[in-house]
Amino acid sequence: MATPKLYMDSIQSCYLKEFNAEIVNIENNTIELNQTLFYPMGGGQDWDQGKIKFNDKEINVLEVRGRDKISHLVDQTHNLEIGQKIEAHIDWDRRYRHMKMHTAQHLVSAVAYELFDGVRTVGNQLRYDKSRIDFNPINFDDEMLSSLVNETNELIKKGAKLDIKIMTRDEINEIMPPERTNMNLIPPNVEELRVVIIGDNLDLCPCAGTHVQNISEIGGIEFLKKKSKGKGTQRFSYTLK
Ligand SMILES: [Zn+2]
Incomplete structure (x- = not known):
């Protein structure tokens, strides 16, 4: 059970x-x-x-x-x-860090998608001290990295509420392009999904993780490093400010 x-x-x-x-x-x-x-x-x-x-x-x-x-x-x-x-x-200290790191990942992925021609998030690891997101296709230069971080931190500063809804695949696809929500990774027999929505559809993503109630709680992110993983994939590592 x-x-x-x-x-x-x-x-x-x-x-x-x-x-x-x-x-x-x-x-x-x-x-x-x-x-x-x-x-x-x-x-x-x-x-x-x-x-x-x-x-x-x-x-x-x-x-x-x-x-x-x-x-x-x-x-x-x-x-x-x-x-x-x-x-x-x-252990609340550990969990709360994970909630902030995780919510930051949704934001960074959303901002990167908007800034860099629909770049996809192809992997992530969310941990207490540092987290990472793999993007494809991408070739980050310094300017791209700083605009990604600055834009994310601007949004965090402004704040936006999070909401959780149960939605059908069609309802989700009407709001967000399926390549942005990685709909292809969800088994076709799953009809209804738990969706995490930031603000007024600033981001919408099927997810079963833990998140903060308002992105302002994240406080801000700091870029740590980038690393090439081959085949157009680069890893973006960050921590909380
Ligand atoms: Zn999530």
């Missing part, structure tokens, strides 16, 4: 920091809960960490994986049992 993901309900639910749950399965030091707020590694975004509390004990959640069924890797000596009710807290 798929694990209900408490951070998925709305943009606001990305701000929940603790929850109650019950242990439904244990395999060595990997546990499953009847619901979770822990984001599993996926969509380029790193996993959440945090703590699980029960019977005056406290154990660490070290790694979280899975797509439907979510597995939480915890300390070896956990003493947990199936049916145990627990209280869990996510």
Whole structure:
């Protein structure tokens, strides 16, 4: 059975920091809960960490994986049992950085698409200290890099709200060109998609990650480096200001 993901309900639910749950399965030091707020590694975004509390004990959640069924890797000596009710807290500093890094990625990808002839985002990795986006086709020079960063930071400064909607493929394609939303990567049998919308369709992107409520919360991005990955792909690395 798929694990209900408490951070998925709305943009606001990305701000929940603790929850109650019950242990439904244990395999060595990997546990499953009847619901979770822990984001599993996926969509380029790193996993959440945090703590699980029960019977005056406290154990660490070290790694979280899975797509439907979510597995939480915890300390070896956990003493947990199936049916145990627990209280869990996510490491908010880590998660909030991921939310900012991730929302920044949507923005940078949108700005690059507009500035550089519909360049596509072909990969990303969103981490605590630095993140990266792979673009294709592109050949960044200094001027392009500074306009990408400046334009992104201008938008962040102005601010714009994020919203989450469930939309059909046709509804999405009416608003955004399918090559911008990477619709070809979504299996054809998926009819309805969870879409993250920035401002008044400043960006619209099917996504299951965690995001901030307003892009102003990102604060700003700083360019770190570029790297060629061959075949017209270049990697843009950034961090938060
Ligand atoms: Zn996203």
